[in-house]
Amino acid sequence: MDTAIHNALKTILYVEDDLHVRTTAKLVLEVIGKFEVRDCGSGREALLAATDFKPDLILLDVMMPELDGLATLAMLRRIPHLADTPALFVTGLTSEADIARYVEAGAIGVIPKPLMPLRLTGQLHSLWEQHAMAAH
Numbered sequence: 001m002d003t004a005i006h007n008a009l010k011t012i013l014y015v016e017d018d019l020h021v022r023t024t025a026k027l028v029l030e031v032i033g034k035f036e037v038r039d040c041g042s043g044r045e046a047l048l049a050a051t052d053f054k055p056d057l058i059l060l061d062v063m064m065p066e067l068d069g070l071a072t073l074a075m076l077r078r079i080p081h082l083a084d085t086p087a088l089f090v091t092g093l094t095s096e097a098d099i100a101r102y103v104e105a106g107a108i109g110v111i112p113k114p115l116m117p118l119r120l121t122g123q124l125h126s127l128w129e130q131h132a133m134a135a136h
Contacts, residue, residue: 012057
């Protein structure tokens with residue numbers, strides 16, 4: 001079983017193409033959540049960052065140019081140390097069919113957009129704990 005699930009959530013690889021959303025969320029996650037956040041503006045950037053970063057969680061926007069969140073996650077999964085890293089999608093696309101696609105792609109949950117910055121840390125902790133309990 002993956003040991004990252006049993007550890008506290010500390011490090012996050014965050015992939016979001018909207019600079020304002022990414023900057024705000026990163027600030028909140030670092031200041032309020034006390035997380036170490038490596039933020040990336042595209043799927044390609046995330047693939048480069050992931051070679052030397054071992055996050056506890058991957059946080060991905062779905063709608064991005066070139067590589068969308070699903071394609072990015074599929075490529076990140078090919079990197080051995082990220083094969084089992086829990087992932088969350090951040091998206092406005094939250095129909096049952098959409099959520100089923102994300103879960104099928106390996107996501108542990110979805111945080112709906114628009115993001116509520118002051119609720120983000122709590123949402124992450126809640127989904128992380130649900131995942132940890134389901135893993136037991």
